[in-house]
Amino acid sequence: MAIRTPEQYLASLKDGRVVYHEGEKVEDVTRFPHLRSCAEISAMDYVLAQDKRYQKLLIEHDKKGEPYHFVFKPPTTVEDIIRRRDVIQLTARTCYGMPGGTKFTGIDALHSITAVTRRMDKKLGTSYAPRVEAFREECKKEDAAVAVAMTDVKGDRSLRPSKQKPHRDYYVRIVDERKDGIVVRGAKVHISWSPLANEIIVLPCRAMREDDKEYAVSFAVKPNANGLTIIAPAAEAIDEGNEFEYPLNAHMYAADSLVVFDNVFIPMERVFLKGEWEFAGDMTYMFTNFHRASADAYKVTENEILVGTAALMAEYNGLDKDHVIRDKLSWLVFYTEASDALGKAACQNCVSDPDSGLVYPDRTMSNCAKFFFADNYHQAIKLLQDITGGIGATIPSTKDYLNPVTRPYLDRYLGGKEGIATENRIRAIKLVKDLSSYWIQFNTLHGEGSLSAQRLSLYAVGDFERYKAAAKRIAGIKDGWEHHIFSNLPKFPMWRWND
C-alpha cells in the first residue's frame, strides 16, 4: 500500500486525535467545517498520485520495486531538486495556489533531519541518522501525510528560551528524560496541516546556547499522542463552499494550528536531537534551505493568479489599452516572472552538503526569491486593487445576484466593456476581494520566514569579503587583503598614456 488512495488517507485520520476548532472538539476532521476543506486540499496529494498522467513525476520505486512517493527520496542531484519544484508547482496550480498539504512543508523537515543527523553522527559519534532512516521507511511504507512543527510560541521576543517569564515553556523543551524516551512540554504555532497529518516532525526554531540545552530537541510524533492537543485557527471563509462569493477562500484552509504538548512522551527511537544545542540552529537553517525554495515554487502560481486577475479587471473595465494601466500590469508581470526566475535559479544552482550527500537549493538565490516576493506583495495587491476600482469593496453579495428581483439591475449596471458577460466581471471582482484577504498577506509576509528573518539571512549569505575586495581594489585601500577573484586580476588601468 505504498501509494495510498485519497480514501485510505482520509480514513487514516480518524485515530482519536484531539482537535479543537471554533470552540468545539472535533469528532471527525474530514467532516468538520473548514477542516474538511483542509482535508480536501491535503487529499489532492493522493489524488494526483493516482492520476496516470502524473505518476512518472510523482512516483519512485525502491530497490525491491515497491512504489513510493517521490518526495520521500532524499535529494542528491539537481534533477531531484528541479523535480521537487515541478511537483510543487503542479500541486499548487491544481489547488488554486496552495501547494497541496502534507507532502510539502513536512518533507522539507524530513530532509533537514536527514542532513543534520548525518552531520551530528559524524561529528559527535551519535547515532541519530539510522533513526531518521527508520522513520523515513515508515513514512514511505504508510505513504504518510507529514507536517512539521517548528515555530515556538516564543513569549517575549527579546529573551532567549531559557530566560522566559513567567514560565519556561514558551519554547518546546524536554521536561523529563526516561530510559525509553523523553517527555516534552510547550507549544508550537502556525503548524499547517497538523490536524490532517499522520506524522508531525518537531524541530527547534532557532540556534541555541548551552543554557538552552533542554530546548534543543527534535522528534517525530503522531497527532493522536497522549497530551497532544491541536487548536485550529479561525478561517477566512465565512460561507464555506460558496464558490461564487469566495472563489478562492471558500476552500482555502491550511489549518495553521497551535499544537500543544502537555507532557507528551516520545519514544527514544523517534528522537532526533536531545540536548546537542550546537546543532539546534543547523536543523532550523537546513529546513529553511529546503523550505524557502519550496515556497518560491508555489508562490509563482499564486502570483500568476494575481496578475491574471488584474489583467482580467483591466480588460473588463475597458482599460486594457490604457498606457498607465499597462504600465501597472507590466510591473505585475515583472513581479511574477522575477519571482519565478529567482526560485528556478536557486534550484538550477543547488549546492551539495558535504556531510550528508544531500543537495539543497542555493541559499542566496532562494533567499532573494523569498524576500523579493514577500517584500513586494503589498505593492502587488495595491496595484490589483487600484486597477479593479472601488467596486472591489462595494459589490453586492452573491445572494443579491441570485435574487431574481435584483439580478436584472446588477446584470444591467455592473457590466463593463461591451461583450463581457456581467457575471464574469462580477466573478472576477469577487476573486479580487478574495485575493485581498488578510491571511494571504500574512502568509506571504511571514510564511517560510518573516521579512526580518529574511533580512538576517541575506546579511548572513552576503559575500562581504568579495564585495569589500571589489571596493578596496578600486579605492586603492591596502590593508593586507587578498581575495581569490580580485587579487589576481590584471592591472587596471594601464596608464599607458602617462609614459
Added chain:
Amino acid sequence: MAIRTPEQYLASLKDGRVVYHEGEKVEDVTRFPHLRSCAEISAMDYVLAQDKRYQKLLIEHDKKGEPYHFVFKPPTTVEDIIRRRDVIQLTARTCYGMPGGTKFTGIDALHSITAVTRRMDKKLGTSYAPRVEAFREECKKEDAAVAVAMTDVKGDRSLRPSKQKPHRDYYVRIVDERKDGIVVRGAKVHISWSPLANEIIVLPCRAMREDDKEYAVSFAVKPNANGLTIIAPAAEAIDEGNEFEYPLNAHMYAADSLVVFDNVFIPMERVFLKGEWEFAGDMTYMFTNFHRASADAYKVTENEILVGTAALMAEYNGLDKDHVIRDKLSWLVFYTEASDALGKAACQNCVSDPDSGLVYPDRTMSNCAKFFFADNYHQAIKLLQDITGGIGATIPSTKDYLNPVTRPYLDRYLGGKEGIATENRIRAIKLVKDLSSYWIQFNTLHGEGSLSAQRLSLYAVGDFERYKAAAKRIAGIKDGWEHHIFSNLPKFPMWRWND
C-alpha cells in the same frame, strides 16, 4: 425639532424605501443585519448633538434663534472650515475611525451645489441657487440625514457617457422632461449611507461634453421615491456584534450601496442641474474640493488606530526597545502625523470661491494629503502585519478562547511580554486582523477619489508656470517668459570677482 434625537432619526427611516441586502428585501433598515450597524453609526451624529459637551461645536442658531446642526451652514470663513474638521474628527474618534454617516459626505455635496448653482445663476441667468437654499432650509428644519450619489457605474471606462454600449444608462441621465420635473434612469455605485439617509443629493461624476448633455444632471431625492432601489453590499463582519472576534468590523458598515434609478421622477424644485453640461464637471470638482479635506480629517483618526495597534503589538511581543522595530514605528508616526499636518494645512489655508462667497480647503494641499495617505496605506498595513508576526493569521477564534478546555492553553502559550495579560495580546491581534480588512484597503485607495484621480488632480493643480520659470531662470533659457516671482528677483550671481 431642528435638532433631532437619535430615536427620531431612526424612526424617520421607516418610510417604505426599497432596500435589498444579502438577497433579501429589507423591511426595517434599523433592525436588519449590518444595516442596523450602519444605522448605529449614522445615529451617532444625533447622539453627539444631544451631548451638552459638544453642542457648542455642533449646533448653530439661525436668525430666529432656532437651533440647527452646524454642518448645514455654508462655510464662509477659515474658522468654519477648521470647525468642520473638528466635527469630523470628534465623530470619527467616537466611531472607531468612521466619520459618522449622514452628516459627512452628503454635506460636501450640499456645499458643492450651493457654490456651483450660484456660479451658474451668475453666468447663465438661471435660478438654481434659490432651489438649493430652499432645499437647505428643509434639511435644517428636518435635521436631515443626507447622502450623496456621485459615482456612476461607468461601464466601459474608455468611453464617454454618451458612447456607452450596449445601453446608454451607464451614467445617470435624463430620459424624459415634463413640465413639473424630470425622469431619470441609471445607477450610482458606492453610495455610502444611502439606505439610512433622509435625502440623497445626486451629482455628475465627471466633466461632460455637449454630446453628454442628458447626463449633466443634479437633484435631490428621497430614498423612498418611486423607482428607486437600493442594493447594499456584502459586509466584512461575519459575526455581527462579536466584538472580541471583530473589534472593529463587528459594527463597521457604511452600506456603500448601488442606487438604481428606474425612471424616477424628480420634481423641478429639486433639480439643480439640467443639461448645462459646461457646469457638470464644476459640480464634481467643487464636491471633491470639500470632500477630500473631509477625508483627510477622518483618515488621521484611522491612522492613529493603526500606529497605536502596531505600537501595542511591538510592546506585547517584547520588542518595543528593538531598534529595527522602532525604525518601523517611526515611519508609521510619520505616516500618521504627515497626513494630519497636510489635511490641517489645507484647512488653515482655505481659499475663497469668488462666485459664491464660500471658502473651501486649499486644493493642492488637500490633494497632497489624500494622495499621501492613499498611496502609502499598503506600506503602513505591511509594517503593521510585519510587526505583529504570523499570529495575525493563525490566531484561534474567540470561541476557542471562551471554551474552558482550550482557554488555559491559549492563556499560557499566547502570552508575550511578562506582565501583559494574554487576553490583551489576543485582543490586539484580533484588531490587527480587522485592520487588515480588504474593505479598508479599497476604501483608502478609492474612497474620495482613486489614486489615478488624485494623480490627475495633482497634475491639474501643479503650478507648472512657476516651476518652469524657476528652472528657466537658472538654465538661462530666454523664450520670452515672465513670471511674477521669478522675473523680478535680483540678479544672481553677481560675478563681482569676474571684474
Added chain:
Amino acid sequence: MAIRTPEQYLASLKDGRVVYHEGEKVEDVTRFPHLRSCAEISAMDYVLAQDKRYQKLLIEHDKKGEPYHFVFKPPTTVEDIIRRRDVIQLTARTCYGMPGGTKFTGIDALHSITAVTRRMDKKLGTSYAPRVEAFREECKKEDAAVAVAMTDVKGDRSLRPSKQKPHRDYYVRIVDERKDGIVVRGAKVHISWSPLANEIIVLPCRAMREDDKEYAVSFAVKPNANGLTIIAPAAEAIDEGNEFEYPLNAHMYAADSLVVFDNVFIPMERVFLKGEWEFAGDMTYMFTNFHRASADAYKVTENEILVGTAALMAEYNGLDKDHVIRDKLSWLVFYTEASDALGKAACQNCVSDPDSGLVYPDRTMSNCAKFFFADNYHQAIKLLQDITGGIGATIPSTKDYLNPVTRPYLDRYLGGKEGIATENRIRAIKLVKDLSSYWIQFNTLHGEGSLSAQRLSLYAVGDFERYKAAAKRIAGIKDGWEHHIFSNLPKFPMWRWND
C-alpha cells in the same frame, strides 16, 4: 552701520583667518576659486537688504530706531516664524535654491542658545542668558555674518564622546579652564559658510552624560581666532563660472568646511555652556527645532526647480501630453507641494517655549516635512533622469556647442519638439545634469539631520499614548489606561438593536 552693504561685508572677511582649499592657503576668501562663489551667495543676504522692495520684510528697528536685520530678533509670535520662512524663501529663490548663507543656519543657533541659556539660568541659577544678549547686540550692531559649528567629527559612531580612541578629541571639548576663559580642542565638520562668516557659534551635537562633561560646551568665536583652521571641501563645479555647462553648480558652493580647534582660547563672556551636561542635548535639539523648519522652507524652492526642469524636458522631448509621463510629473508636483505644505504647517502651528518666551515651529510637522523631502529625494531625481532620457549623461560639452564646426550638427540633431530652440533643450539638459549632482543628494539626505536622526526624532515626537489609547478603546483592552481624548468619548457602538 547696522545694515551693511555687500561691500562692507566682503571687506570684513580680510582679517587674517586661516583657510585652506584645494591644497592652498587662501589669502583672500573673497577672490579665491569656489570660496568667491560662496562669498557671492553669502553677500546676497546683504544685497537683498539694500533692495527697497524687500526692506519691509528684512529690516527691523530697535527701540532707539536703529535699523537691524530682522533675523536677529528672537521670534516670539507666529508672524515672526512665518516672516522668517518668507525671508528664507525669498533668498533661496534668488540664489537658485540656496538659502543665502550667513543669515541662515547660524541664526537658528542664535535662537537655540537664547532659549536654552534662559532655561538654564532659571533652573541652575547661572547667568549665561545676559552673555547671549550681549552677543546678539554685537551681531546686530555689526550686521554680522553668522555660522554655526555643531556636528563633531565623531570618530567611532558606536562610542560616546568620552570613550573614543585612540584620542579623545573626536568631539570638541574643554581642555583647559582659566579665570578669563576656556581652551577648546577638537574639530567640527560640514560647517557651511564658515570661511565667509564673521562669527561662528559652537554647539554640542548630541545629549551628553556626566562622563562627557568636558564635551558640554557652547561658545561664539571669530574665524580669525588663534589656533582655528578652516579646511574647505572640494567643489562640484569644475569650471567655475561656466554657466552654460553648469547652470547651477558653476556658483553653488557653501564651503561646508572642517573647522579645527587646536587649543583655541575663548573669553568667558563668549561661553554659553561649560560643563552643564544636562543641557547639552537641549542646545542641539532646540537648534534643530528651528533649523528643520528653515530647511523645509528653502527645500521647496529647490523642488520647484526640479519639477520645473522635468516639465521642461517632457515638453522639449515632445512628451508633455503623454499619460505615463504626466503620471510621473504628477508625483513630482505632489513631492514639491507636500513638502511646502508640511513646512508651512509647521510654521503656522508653531509652539511656545515656556522657559524663554520664544516660539518655534511645530516639531512633529517640521520633522515630517524634513523626513518627507529627504526620504523621497532619490525617487524625485530618478523621475527627472527618467523623463530626460540618456542624453543627460551623453550631452557634448559646451565647448563643442561653441565650436562653429560642430555646432550646426548639435543644433540640427539635438533638437526635440518642433518650435523649441535646440539651445534651450541643451540648456535644460545641462541643468538636469547639475541637479543630479552628488552634493545635492548628500545635502538633502544629511543636511539638517540625517534620515536616521529624523527617524529617531519622529519616534520621539510620536504621541504613542494617544495612538495606543485609540487602539485600546476599540480592542476592549482594559489595563487602567486613561487618555484625555479617548477616555471621555461617548459609548460606541450603542447596540440599540441588541435590546
Added chain:
Amino acid sequence: MAIRTPEQYLASLKDGRVVYHEGEKVEDVTRFPHLRSCAEISAMDYVLAQDKRYQKLLIEHDKKGEPYHFVFKPPTTVEDIIRRRDVIQLTARTCYGMPGGTKFTGIDALHSITAVTRRMDKKLGTSYAPRVEAFREECKKEDAAVAVAMTDVKGDRSLRPSKQKPHRDYYVRIVDERKDGIVVRGAKVHISWSPLANEIIVLPCRAMREDDKEYAVSFAVKPNANGLTIIAPAAEAIDEGNEFEYPLNAHMYAADSLVVFDNVFIPMERVFLKGEWEFAGDMTYMFTNFHRASADAYKVTENEILVGTAALMAEYNGLDKDHVIRDKLSWLVFYTEASDALGKAACQNCVSDPDSGLVYPDRTMSNCAKFFFADNYHQAIKLLQDITGGIGATIPSTKDYLNPVTRPYLDRYLGGKEGIATENRIRAIKLVKDLSSYWIQFNTLHGEGSLSAQRLSLYAVGDFERYKAAAKRIAGIKDGWEHHIFSNLPKFPMWRWND
C-alpha cells in the same frame, strides 16, 4: 594576426577619423584627454586575450586552426551563452565594473544582424546573411574593435520617424541609392566606444511602418568614412588620472558619442537592411535580446562595488554591528545577488531562434534582471549615501590631504573606528562620491533600454494567456478559454464532504 596585441589595436585607431571632444578636433584618440582613458579600457579586451590564464576562455579556433576571439562566434548552445557571461564578468571585474569596450555591445549587434538576416533571407528570399558572414570573417581576421550605433536622436518623441519636423533626419535614413551602395544621413546618439572602434554596426532603434521605409536601414561602417563625424561627450572626471580623488571616474569614460552621418556612402556589401521595414523592429529587438543579458552580466560587478563600499563605510564608521545599518546592508546584498541570479537564470534558460539556429538569453528573465537593477538603483545609491554620512559631500580635496600643513589635521580628525587608517576611510569616502556620479545613474536607468522601454518589454513578454487562465479557472469564468496548463488539471476542489 587574428589575435591582436593592445599595441596593434591602438595603432589601428590612427586612421584619419574625425572626432571632436571638448571643443577640439582630436588628432590622436589614443592620446587625447578622456579618450585615452577610453582607449585604455577598450585595450583591456586585448590585454586579457594575451594573458595565458584567460585564453581558454577568450580564444576559439576556426576550422583551419586559426585563433580568433570567442565573441565573434555565433552562440548556438547554452554553454556559449554562459561563456559570454563569464567573459563579460571577467572583463568588468578587471575594469572596475566597465565591461571592456569594443568586444561588448557591438558583438550583440553582430549577433542580431546574424539572426535577423537569416530570417529575412528565408522569408523574403534576400541574400543579406552571406554579407553578414563576410563581415564577420573580416572582423575575426582583423580581431576588430566593434561598436554599435542604434539609438537615433529622435527629435519629437511623440512622432514617428517620417513625421518629424522641421527636418526628416531625426532618424538615420537612406537619402540616396546607387548601384554600388547607399547614402545615409542622420545621427545616432549615446554611441559608446565609437571613437575607439574599428567598425560600427548601425541598426534601426524601433519598429517601422511602411511610411518609415527609408529609415529601415542597417549596415557596417568604419569610423573614418567620409562624412562621418564623432562628437564625444563631456567626461565626469575633472582631473583625469587622479586616482585618489576619483578612484573610479579618473579613468571611466565610454565616450558615448554623437555619431553624425552627413551623406555617408555605404558600399552595398556592407548593407544588411535596406527598406525591409517589417524587419526593422526585429533587428532592434534581437539586439536587445542579447544585450540586456550582457548588461545583466556586468551590472553585477558594479553592484559588488557598491555594496562593498557601503560595507566598508559601515565598518569604518564603527557601525558594522548596528542592527539598523545591517538591515540596510541586507537590502544591498539582496539587490546585488538578485540581479546576479536573474541575469544568470536568463543565460541558463536561453532559448533557440528557429530561423537562425542561434540561442539567446531568455527574454522574460533578462528583462526582469534589467528592470530590477535599473528600477532599484536610486534606492541602492540612497542607502550607500545614507550609510556613509554627510562627509560624502564635504570631504576636503586630495590636495589638502597631500598638503603637509593640513594632513595631520585630516589624519587626526577624519578617523573613524580605531585601527582603521584614516587614509583608508578617506579613500572609501572618495569612492562613495564617485559612485554617486550622475553618469552611472543615467547609465543604469537608460543604458540597454530605458525604464519605459523595459516596461513595454515586460508587458510584451507577459504570458497573459496563462495568467488569465489561472484566474478564470478559480473565478469560474467560462468564456470558452482553453489553456494547455490550466484546462487539463484535475478538478479542484473535490467537495467530497458535500456528498
